[in-house]
Amino acid sequence: MVRPRFPRNRRGEPVDPVPFLVSVGLAFMLVFSIAPIYGLAYGFSLSTSLSAAAVAFVVLAVVAYAQLVRGAPAVDAGPLPVGPRFERLLYAAVGFGVVLAALTVPLL
Known part of the structure; x- marks a missing residue:
């Protein structure tokens, strides 16, 4: 096996x-x-x-x-504490939002 x-x-x-x-x-x-x-x-x-x-x-x-x-x-x-996980998720969401906003530049 x-x-x-x-x-x-x-x-x-x-x-x-x-x-x-x-x-x-x-x-x-x-x-x-x-x-x-x-x-x-x-x-x-x-x-x-x-x-x-x-x-x-x-x-x-x-x-x-x-x-x-x-x-x-x-x-x-063990699992990560909730605080750092939420902070990483928040930073990822803000970064993704910045990338999406930057992608609209050629459309203006």
């Missing part, structure tokens, strides 16, 4: 890969559905727009890997 190999955090403990895979899948969907259209709106060619989208996706995937796999807390650390 073959046991699945899970990615490991920096302490060598296995980490659940599902949050990373979901984040990378959403990043792929958003980047490749938005970036080429806005690249074309700025006057870039389609190949340049797709290349920029690929670079943005790779950067987002590396950041997600660093946050969700390499920086995963120890198994015995």
Whole structure:
């Protein structure tokens, strides 16, 4: 019987890969559905727009890997307190809002 190999955090403990895979899948969907259209709106060619989208996706995937796999807390650390989780969620929402507002610039 073959046991699945899970990615490991920096302490060598296995980490659940599902949050990373979901984040990378959403990043792929958003980047490749938005970036080429806005690249074309700025006057870039389609190949340049797709290349920029690929670079943005790779950067987002590396950041997600660093946050969700390499920086995963120890198994015995327990759940994070509510305060820091809410603060991270709030910062992510504000950052996402800034990105969406910046995406409207070519439409004005």
